[in-house]
Amino acid sequence: MTLCATRATSASYPSWAQLLTVWDSLSRRNIGGGLCDIEGPGLDRRNFNPRPFLWRPALLGDAFNYIEAVYAADSDTQDGQFLFARLRNPAAVALCSQLQLSRRSSSLDAPYDPTSTAEQLTAHPTVPYLTLCDAGMGYHLPSCLRVLELAHPPSAGDAPYPARGHAANRISSLVDSGKPCASSSLKTKYASVGDADASAVAATDELSKSSAYLTDAVFPGNARLYLASSASSTLLIFVAFIPILVMGDGNDPTRAPFNYAFGCGGVGYFAWLVGGERSGAAPGRSVSVPALGRKDGEEGRGRARAPWEGDGGDGGLGGAGAGVAWLQLGIPRGSVVVDVGGGIGSTSMLLASAHAEVDEIPLTLVTGSGGLRFVIQDQPVVVEMGEQAWRAKCPELLDSGAVRFQVHDFFPQPVTDAAVFLLRVVLHDWPDAFAHPILLCLREAAAPHAKLALADFVLPLACVDDFGVGEGGMDVQVEDAEKMLANLGKASANAYWMDLTMQVTFNGQERTLREIVALALTAGWKVVRVTKASGSLFGHIIAVPIALPVSPQRRARAGSGSAFFDVPRAGGTAGAGNAEVGEMEMVERASSRCGTPTFGSRVDLPSVAEARARFGGGVVGTRRPFVGSRAPPPPPPLKQTVVLTGPPVRKKPSPLSVAPPPSSPSPNLPSYRPATSPRPPPAQQHQQQYASPITRRIPPAPLRTQSQQLQPPALSPVPRQPPPPSPMSPRLSLSHPPTPTPQGNTLRQVPSSPVLKQSYRQHPQPSPSSPVPSRIPALTRRASHAQLQLPQTELRKRSGSIVTPSMVRAAAGGESGLGGGHAYGHGLGSLLLHGRASGGALDFGARRRQRGDGDSEGGDIDDELSVEVCVARAAARAVGACSRGAD
Numbered sequence: 001m002t003l004c005a006t007r008a009t010s011a012s013y014p015s016w017a018q019l020l021t022v023w024d025s026l027s028r029r030n031i032g033g034g035l036c037d038i039e040g041p042g043l044d045r046r047n048f049n050p051r052p053f054l055w056r057p058a059l060l061g062d063a064f065n066y067i068e069a070v071y072a073a074d075s076d077t078q079d080g081q082f083l084f085a086r087l088r089n090p091a092a093v094a095l096c097s098q099l100q101l102s103r104r105s106s107s108l109d110a111p112y113d114p115t116s117t118a119e120q121l122t123a124h125p126t127v128p129y130l131t132l133c134d135a136g137m138g139y140h141l142p143s144c145l146r147v148l149e150l151a152h153p154p155s156a157g158d159a160p161y162p163a164r165g166h167a168a169n170r171i172s173s174l175v176d177s178g179k180p181c182a183s184s185s186l187k188t189k190y191a192s193v194g195d196a197d198a199s200a201v202a203a204t205d206e207l208s209k210s211s212a213y214l215t216d217a218v219f220p221g222n223a224r225l226y227l228a229s230s231a232s233s234t235l236l237i238f239v240a241f242i243p244i245l246v247m248g249d250g251n252d253p254t255r256a257p258f259n260y261a262f263g264c265g266g267v268g269y270f271a272w273l274v275g276g277e278r279s280g281a282a283p284g285r286s287v288s289v290p291a292l293g294r295k296d297g298e299e300g301r302g303r304a305r306a307p308w309e310g311d312g313g314d315g316g317l318g319g320a321g322a323g324v325a326w327l328q329l330g331i332p333r334g335s336v337v338v339d340v341g342g343g344i345g346s347t348s349m350l351l352a353s354a355h356a357e358v359d360e361i362p363l364t365l366v367t368g369s370g371g372l373r374f375v376i377q378d379q380p381v382v383v384e385m386g387e388q389a390w391r392a393k394c395p396e397l398l399d400s401g402a403v404r405f406q407v408h409d410f411f412p413q414p415v416t417d418a419a420v421f422l423l424r425v426v427l428h429d430w431p432d433a434f435a436h437p438i439l440l441c442l443r444e445a446a447a448p449h450a451k452l453a454l455a456d457f458v459l460p461l462a463c464v465d466d467f468g469v470g471e472g473g474m475d476v477q478v479e480d481a482e483k484m485l486a487n488l489g490k491a492s493a494n495a496y497w498m499d500l501t502m503q504v505t506f507n508g509q510e511r512t513l514r515e516i517v518a519l520a521l522t523a524g525w526k527v528v529r530v531t532k533a534s535g536s537l538f539g540h541i542i543a544v545p546i547a548l549p550v551s552p553q554r555r556a557r558a559g560s561g562s563a564f565f566d567v568p569r570a571g572g573t574a575g576a577g578n579a580e581v582g583e584m585e586m587v588e589r590a591s592s593r594c595g596t597p598t599f600g601s602r603v604d605l606p607s608v609a610e611a612r613a614r615f616g617g618g619v620v621g622t623r624r625p626f627v628g629s630r631a632p633p634p635p636p637p638l639k640q641t642v643v644l645t646g647p648p649v650r651k652k653p654s655p656l657s658v659a660p661p662p663s664s665p666s667p668n669l670p671s672y673r674p675a676t677s678p679r680p681p682p683a684q685q686h687q688q689q690y691a692s693p694i695t696r697r698i699p700p701a702p703l704r705t706q707s708q709q710l711q712p713p714a715l716s717p718v719p720r721q722p723p724p725p726s727p728m729s730p731r732l733s734l735s736h737p738p739t740p741t742p743q744g745n746t747l748r749q750v751p752s753s754p755v756l757k758q759s760y761r762q763h764p765q766p767s768p769s770s771p772v773p774s775r776i777p778a779l780t781r782r783a784s785h786a787q788l789q790l791p792q793t794e795l796r797k798r799s800g801s802i803v804t805p806s807m808v809r810a811a812a813g814g815e816s817g818l819g820g821g822h823a824y825g826h827g828l829g830s831l832l833l834h835g836r837a838s839g840g841a842l843d844f845g846a847r848r849r850q851r852g853d854g855d856s857e858g859g860d861i862d863d864e865l866s867v868e869v870c871v872a873r874a875a876a877r878a879v880g881a882c883s884r885g886a887d
């Protein structure tokens, strides 16, 4: 929690970049002029002439210089406090205090000094209030983004739209695909919106609601209430609840905040996605399969990339640097690459395409006999989607066996001749207690020459972490392609948010390099190279097998993993409760990546062109250099990590870094301590968890010791239920048991380890004729408290939204004939458009005109600054409009 809080704090801590942006905005709004209305002895006018800055505040650099000059004039006196206290504009006070804080306490290591001007300024009555308001009501932003997403506003592709004098502004253009509103589903529209913007919008449903239950998950069992009771009992209960308070259910992926929010304790998020309702799908209504690839010629602006797929052009193993890192692995021809948890195989497709590009040979020749061979492993429903996608795009690769999909539940790993095990954005879905056995199973299956390729964010610490060269005797060094600010700032915020996203969804986490290295070591993998793409925190980590650090018995206990808890509910409940949707028209949700079974991974296959673009033309050929008429590719922008072989140099660990526990089996093998206390059998667990009267959405967890909490899952103690029909593709629902594919893949793999085999025999897989009860109780997924309750029918579910055409029109422009539609249209329009058409309370264009700003570029900033307020108001109106629309 401490680390988490630190990360979160760091993410929101003001950085120069943020402040400059604010300052820029303020100055454009002429608020910055207030800063110059200052007088006092601290301002040495001989050295500082504010006039140029006073009259030219719109220029960012000048504004920055102005503040710097004020500080310079004030550097040796306490007059700065006086000076800032005289600032008349509260926003300016907040800005300056933040600036001073940032400047003078930019390191979190700096001790608290109550006498400093900076600290005293934080006590200015305005600052805490404004800061708290700003932070505390931030929940409106994702909510309103969701309204925006659902509202499906008119886009530049709508013919009457520009005719009415509107145009997308800087904000709205982020989610404007340019396609007509009526002619495409939301999903189609957003599928072509570039970068992470649309995905960020799409994350505003489950994730936003889950986040609201972070406290409930961190303090399970009503610990908070106990703690709030009388002082005497507080102490006792505090002691009793220490394990929970310390650990919470943080190592249980089925008791994450998400489970609290949606009332589905005991079901992992992936299982919930697979077995859960297909939101909005009324019985008998078809639910379209998500787009599994762009049609030829439909390049769009790139697909909507999930935030966790890399920030800013990284794209995981698709980044230029990644390409180099990948090819430096020196994978020989004929090698087997196992894409574990590989989704629909988009990364494999990228790699295959990149190799094809390098060698200037068709994709079919890269793979197949003599080329790379890919085994893409995932859950049944995802495998089904993947096979569809590949069959549509390059069936010959499937037919030749060069690429094959394999239903696989992480434990154990059936492929033993792999050259590379690739885990891209997989480990961060799992807490350590589960990430460890995942890696362990790979290690057990690894040939001596095998390599482990991890692609995940490498989380920076809030202060400088000097973990690196020779740490713990490891030959690993990270060289960031671009240094970021010591205090990280906004540029790193995405990784911190993703860390919290993983926590609220899975009790997972992003990891620091130190944590990744430690985790890998505990599973018998030694990290030898870490590479980060330019301008990204997304890392590519290469590890090689070393001696297994734990005994076979412990390894056996580490097996099973998600099979233990990710039991899909039989049959699912698709469409349940939606029979009365009546005449409502279902409009597909704008591709909430969270709503796909792969959670965040892409659902379309990359093209060769994309592979080329991502690899930047900088891929180093493995067999021969580029030839032909094309210009040689530019050198890759990434600085490569140096693999050191010299003597290890110990560095002082950062105070926030994870230190190896003293009880580790080896000084170099920190972190993971397998549990010694046996976990109760599932039935007993079930009893413990659900026998008592349920007064909360999720009953309090039984008090567990830390070692119990950390215990990895037992080996498949209960056979799994048959997989439910795919929520994504009812037409292609799976039968059980699985039918072997033409390539001989089967749904069940016999463990390779003798111990695992024995356990496997003890718990044979179910046959269709002998259905077994699910270990997981049938849970009714409940709507979050935060979920919008529309009148008459429960129209909305997790994802997938049902709206009427009139609602769409209302959201689109207020011409629906609804009572409040017009006003709402303008409210939303203020967010989306330069309102040149007609006035309204939220019409920024009107406001600009009133101020006489005309169409100056300041209008954009005006809109941007007001976006939070605007979207909040738009949301309120949307609720009204939607309610009326449902009537």
Ligand SMILES: C[S@@+](CC[C@H](N)C(=O)[O-])C[C@H]1O[C@@H](n2cnc3c(N)ncnc32)[C@H](O)[C@@H]1O
Pocket: 270, 316, 340, 341, 342, 343, 344, 346, 347, 377, 378, 379, 382, 408, 409, 410, 423, 424, 425, 426, 429, 562, 563, 566, 597, 598, 599, 600, 601, 602
């Ligand atoms: C975040 S996605 C990453 C997908 C892919 N590696 C990529 O980079 O696009 C995590 C993947 O893990 C898969 N997964 C989850 N639980 C699994 C399990 N028990 N066994 C195998 N795969 C699993 C999910 O279906 C999903 O496709």
